[in-house]
Amino acid sequence: MNKPEFHIFVCNSFRVSGEPQGICNKQGAADLLQYIEEELLDRDMDGMVSATGCLKVCDRGTAMVIYPQNLWYGGVTEERIDEILDALEEGGVVEDYLIS
Numbered sequence: 079m080n081k082p083e084f085h086i087f088v089c090n091s092f093r094v095s096g097e098p099q100g101i102c103n104k105q106g107a108a109d110l111l112q113y114i115e116e117e118l119l120d121r122d123m124d125g126m127v128s129a130t131g132c133l134k135v136c137d138r139g140t141a142m143v144i145y146p147q148n149l150w151y152g153g154v155t156e157e158r159i160d161e162i163l164d165a166l167e168e169g170g171v172v173e174d175y176l177i178s
């Protein structure tokens with residue numbers, strides 16, 4: 079198995095029951111998964127994207143984490159994802175959207 083260079087986790091607010099109930103899901107996090115997937119392909123980036131349960135930073139949703147860089151981003155939108163992936167390609171970060 080080829081392991082990706084990085085893994086992006088997007089909060090989709092899944093609860094223990096499996097139901098997506100939370101701010102990130104209500105803000106359209108499910109659509110961001112497809113968007114990121116397509117961006118990674120377009121950019122030929124060796125990354126993977128997955129949906130997660132609540133990341134416990136709901137007041138900063140929609141939340142997204144990138145490992146192994148351990149970057150936590152909040153208020154994620156398609157426009158911000160473009161900036162975040164631009165920075166990731168260069169080995170950088172977008173400080174304005176970081177959750178610290």
Ligand code: FES
Pocket residue numbers: 089090091099100101102103131132133134135136137139140141
């Ligand atoms: S619902 Fe997304 S961080 Fe809690």
